[in-house]
Amino acid sequence: MKVDYLVAEIGSTTTLVTALSFTNGCEIVGQGKAFTTVLDGDVTIGLKNAIKDIENAIGESIQYKKMLATSSAAGGLKITVHGLVEDMTVKAAREAALGAGGIIKMVTAGKLRKSDIKKIKKISPNLIMIAGGTDYGERDTALYNSEIIKNENLNIPIVYCGNTANVEEVKGIFEGDELYIIDNVYPRVDEINVEPARKIIQEVFERNIVKAPGMEQIRKMVDGAIMTTPGAVMEATKLLYENIGDLVVIDVGGATTDVHSVTEGSKEILDMLVIPEPKAKRTVEGDLGVYINSVNLISNLSKDEKQGLTDVQIQNNIKPIPDSEEEKKWSSALCKKAVELAIKRHIGVIKRSYGSGKNFLAYGKDLSKVKYIIGTGGALTRLSKGKEFLNMIKYIGSDLTMHPKEDAIVLLDKFYIMALAGVLSREDSELASVLLRASLE
Known part of the structure; x- marks a missing residue:
């Protein structure tokens, strides 16, 4: 089968390859995954295994015009x-x-x-x-x-x-x-x-x-753009902003949880800001990952959230790709905690002022004008309750807030292609927009 693009997302634990065809509109021909093989000294082993996974699923070999990639596997x-x-x-x-x-x-x-x-x-x-x-x-x-x-x-x-x-x-x-x-x-x-x-x-x-250990062979297969995975997600976030308006994207991964937002915020809070914030902001939480940094997330679970289990018992149920219902349940619990902590660190705070001439001062990023809350990454898109976790970050009160408000719409990156769309936008932003809209339904 001939396709237009193969796009690889080379993560810290898993390599995901997506085959795209634009002959008849926008079609995801298939997705394949394999363990990332940077530590084996050659990332192309994992790439080939992921492509083979697609071919096994569709029952025929794949020929592609161009291959693009995003990576976080070489340490960034x-x-x-x-x-x-x-x-x-x-x-x-x-x-x-x-x-x-x-x-x-x-x-x-x-x-x-x-x-x-x-x-x-x-x-x-x-x-x-x-x-x-x-x-x-x-x-x-x-x-x-x-x-x-x-x-x-x-x-x-x-x-x-x-x-x-x-x-x-x-x-x-x-x-x-x-x-x-x-x-x-x-x-x-x-x-x-x-x-x-x-x-x-x-x-x-x-x-x-191309000089990083394990990545030296990547140009043997990837003949198009190579971006950092979070950089590609930011590009996709900015592209979505141009299409649908103010938004925040939460990406829960195996090693980190990244939050990307594109919004000016409200004029009311902008007037209170002590230090200016960029319109497009990213925060990366290197201690919040549902696999590599699961120990940190488990330690942040409350006694009730641990349901009577010890940290070690919970840790025994954490796998890079959860399979059993018990493994999925605990990966989901860590995903929820990652969202809670990461958004808390991304959003700013409003403090009462004494003697400054203003009643309140604002510090950090204001998300109160966000229209869409979008979840991406394997944990939010492949495990259950992703939308439920994202709805929890809204503020439903009437006080002044920097949190997204109750009318913000929650969407999931159903096809798990935010990073893919970001790197594809380097080649064709219109195709990338079509793909994003399809994935977000």
Whole structure:
């Protein structure tokens, strides 16, 4: 059988491959899964096994025009971020890195110290981001940090996204190195500009993913775009925003739980915000995964939620792909807890103010104008009660809130293709939109 695309999502535990045909509208020919084989030294083993799973299901071999992929199996793109003020330029650079699917390993504010350099060397990041200063504002910190990093000869790609006035000097400092100069992530007070940085981070990921252990053979099969899985989900979220409006997407995975939102929030809360938030925001909870980090989730279950079982007894029922009813029940319980904790960390808070001239101050992301709450990832889409768990994040009271309100509509990514649609949008955004609408019914 001939298909237009094979799209692989190479996860930390499972590789999912989807065969797409657009000859007669939008058709998912089949989906196959297999265990990810990065630790075996060759990710293509798992890819071939997943394709074979599709072929076994449809009863014939598959020929494809192009193969795309998203991946989180190689540890992602390790990034360190170095800016001027924690709540301003550092926050903006961090938001850019997270939105592109990067894994933030270190964040510093102000001038780097010797101990900071030791930590950077130990982390051995794939990318270093240097920010600092609004445009034509403070210059010295970013230049100082650039000199310090250059003197260490780390041979690591550098993204400079700070004060525009420093550009020529930064080019001189890093002459001969892999340097990316982009627009300032915090050009003016109360303005965050993260999209240019996100695009560059994605480019660096594509260059580096083929060098990661176990991923060296990936270009033998994948001839199209390769994105970070969370970066691809963010692209799909932004594409959906253009189609249906303000939304939040919750992705519960085996290793992490990611929350992506695209919304300006309400004007009322916007006027209270102490620190600006990006329109498109991603938070990643590296301690909330229903398999690899199940111990953390089990420890957060209440006595009633544990139903009289010990942590060890519950852990014995946690499998990468649950099969028995008991295994599904406990994976579902961890999924519920992951949603509860992850959304709590993503959404901001409103605090009463004393002496500021305002009655209340707001901190963090406002989801009160969200029209759609969307669930993706294996846990929410393949286990039962996914919609029930997502409905629980709504606020049904009448007080001022940053939670989605009662009229927000809950949808599930039925075909589990959010990441797929994100990477497909790089090739054809219209086809990706059609696919998303079909999956969300």
